[in-house]
Amino acid sequence: MSDDVLRIRTPIGIKYQYSAGPRVSSHLLGLMEGRFVGKRCPVCELVYMPPRNGTCAKCGALLGEDVEVSQRGTITTFCVVNVPFLGQTIKIPYVSATILLDGADMGMQHLIQEVDAADVRMGMRVEPVWRPREEWQPSLENVMHFRPTGEPDAPFDSYAGHL
Amino acid sequence: MSGGTSEYSIAADGSFTAPLELSYPYKRTVGPILSRFLTGLRDQRIEGTKGSDGRVHVPPAEFDPITGEHLTEWADVASTGTIVTWSWQPAPVEGNTLQHPFAWALISLDGADTNVLHAVDAGRADAIKTGMRVTARWADEPSGSITDIVCFDLTSGSPA
């Protein structure tokens, strides 16, 4: 019978107190000051920016000292997003890129704007565009997006080891 | 997901913390046995399945606990029963059908051989005892869910 109960709704809602941990938090504090603060692995000495969950996955080690890295970096890889999805806040098409900041050993994910999607390329040099200071939170969202600096492209060899 | 960085605080060791709420809007298909049971609740009727040993399972078992066979035989049970055991919930939580202090109980419905877990609106902890008789209180707007029984009420004149 079509009138029978065939499905039930069983929503689950759970409240948590999320903690970023002390190592990621020094990075978040840096963002509130307009700085990119990463962390160095004491074993392999690679600089994580952002410092993920406070650990170096390769070594299974807790990350060590703070390392402030440059505000400029290189696009190591990117994709052009043409697909709309729930919660999307940016007009398509847009570019999501992995950016290797100068002084960091890990690429970070961010948006590329102020350039035609078709002109974005590997090796392109970029810099952050920060939101107004009064809007800053402990979040990478303080950076609205990255944009080209106009410098010459970085040679492939300079980031080939980070792909 | 809700919550976020706007409500953050900083712990003694410098860790940023913030409230986070995870919500999973699950919908579940219930299968033929629970479909009949829940459809019955919507119509203020309680039914159970009969096992190979003749025992009546409420909520209905889909498979016989002894033989593992599909159960297909049904039996009507009453919306009245007896408290088998209970505990006191002094501070109801989100999702409880009652939002004032109440008892949790396992209830042996008349005609059933297994126990149903539900809330009993007993008022005070010293008003409820094992062995008391209870009656289902039905929801005004049934939806085909175990919560179509809001709770059980102590039957007046109930033997302690």
Add this chain to the structure above:
Amino acid sequence: MREVAIIASAQADNTSTTTSTPVEMLIPVIQQVLANASMTKTDIGFWCHGSCDYMTGQPFSFVSAVDALGAWPPIIESHVEADGAFALYEAWLKIQTGEIDTALVFGNGRSSSGDINRILTLQLDPYVVGPLWPDDRSIAAMQARACLESGVVTERAMAEVAQRNHRNALTNPKALRSGDHSIEALMAAQLVADPLRELDCPAHADGVTAVIIAAGDRARSLVARPAWIRGIDHRIESQNLGNRSMTTLPSAALAAHKAGVGNDKIDVAELHAPYSHQELLLTTALGLSESTTINPSGGALCANPMMSAGLARFAEAATRVMNGTADRAIGHASSGPWMQQNLVCVLEGE
């Protein structure tokens, strides 16, 4: 059957709050257990992890937990959505296949991230029980009342369990709580979920436990006195509370029988009984006599780090075999409402 032994363990201090990420919590304990066995990560043949995403509040959190292991070059790893003790069972089976000789097993959880009594509701039947949102304490309290009213346990016996565990925890620096309480004070304490009082209930904690197991001669070469796993068995009962015994633990009794608990005397039993009345039911189910020392660590009443409390019991039992204070010990882990699942392990010295 291959001979397998626990050869090392390490535990984090149990805490009531933690600001570190779950992976940050894991790393010191993983490093400690390797150091305790004088091993490095390349000596480990298999890694097995127990945790719960609902508790962490992070779907697929077990994937990031691998970051604690230094999984480069890639390692052989597995995960169970259960206490680390059940991961140990998987690792023991893996050694039985002959594929590997050593395994590092770990369990972790940060229950302080959320309301653990509510999160445990999610282990109940989601169709006709979960929608009512009964919490873990209330469900345990219904079992306790059935035990009290049927005469299987008494309030005094429950208080004695609470007293002994809290006294034992005085000498366990990792316990979350401990104390020397009089029976009178325990029985006069306020009811938090009638008929349960606060010290009848588990001391939910944030914690990590790691254990290394090894086969035969490999184990002998690594430590002087390995804790040999002479029997291990896991049994489960129905999820349907309305069709379960409230006053006995058939799954624990069967697991104990299959693991050979009754074959000889037991010096020490580390039991994962979250509530005081459950320890009484479990002692009966396992057939333990008064000559057995129960929970010298203080047990789950004094620290119940969800997802590692069972593995911590294995670690505590193994430590006592390895240091010679026990010749034959039980490590026990449970899971689910009313101890729906029971894993019993018999450990012996040589």
